[in-house]
């Protein structure tokens with residue numbers, strides 16, 4: 001009963017930003033839960049290698065190229081994903097993201113654009129393409145990977161925080177509009193998770209751990225439970241949620 005509730009057997013999951021960190025890890029989790037996983041990112045050598053490793057372990061997996069900032073290529077990426085899986089995308093794990101740390105007054109226009117184009121506009125365009133296809137089948141699940149930075153202010157992270165706050169609010173609007181079309185939309189708000197992205201926050205590591213009630217950074221596998229919950233039948237009545245997975249970090253200012 002418990003196994004079947006969280007099972008992704010027979011489902012196709014498209015995971016963006018799957019060449020490293022959280023996306024790469026969750027691809028393995030979803031594959032082991034029975035999904036055909038399509039790993040997408042710009043570094044195709046990495047997604048192809050990860051997909052091959054999953055196939056060698058007996059799972060169904062493919063790698064495709066995706067640059068979420070290239071809106072004109074997103075529909076073709078979905079076509080490639082569906083062709084590789086031989087089935088439409090049931091679950092979108094909308095995870096591609098970049099970070100940029102600089103004091104507010106020094107943030108540069110090109111970098112601000114890169115952050116918004118990836119974390120907000122890119123995520124929206126990918127979700128839009130998924131929703132169009134899912135609506136035609138009146139079924140689908142979209143999981144946006146936001147951040148505690150979208151819930152609380154973080155110094156030197158103005159464009160990142162604003163992009164993630166936008167993604168959380170976008171999740172609410174999407175959930176509202178898409179519920180009647182059979183599509184559930186939720187956001188996960190991770191705290192500090194040990195991935196490549198954390199390297200840019202190294203200088204603040206001790207201070208951040210001190211401000212986390214559970215007194216440790218998260219690991220990608222701390223996201224397994226919530227990612228399975230939202231993608232499976234276990235989460236069938238959940239939509240419009242933005243779930244912090246952050247050791248309590250968003251609760252407190254000290």
Ligand SMILES: NC(=O)c1ccc[n+]([C@@H]2O[C@H](COP(=O)([O-])OP(=O)(O)OC[C@H]3O[C@@H](n4cnc5c(N)ncnc54)[C@H](OP(=O)(O)O)[C@@H]3O)[C@@H](O)[C@H]2O)c1
Nearest residue numbers: 017019021022041042043067068096097147192193195197
């Ligand atoms: N680590 C944390 O503490 C933390 C906390 C809260 C939220 N998050 C969020 O979690 C998500 C994953 O981050 P991570 O920690 O796993 O960092 P990561 O290891 O740096 O992964 C980021 C992923 O995003 C992909 N990406 C970046 N730009 C892209 C683009 N234009 N098109 C397609 N893919 C792109 C990268 O792939 P390519 O470079 O190969 O394209 C990479 O696979 C991000 O949205 C991040 O904001 C992370």
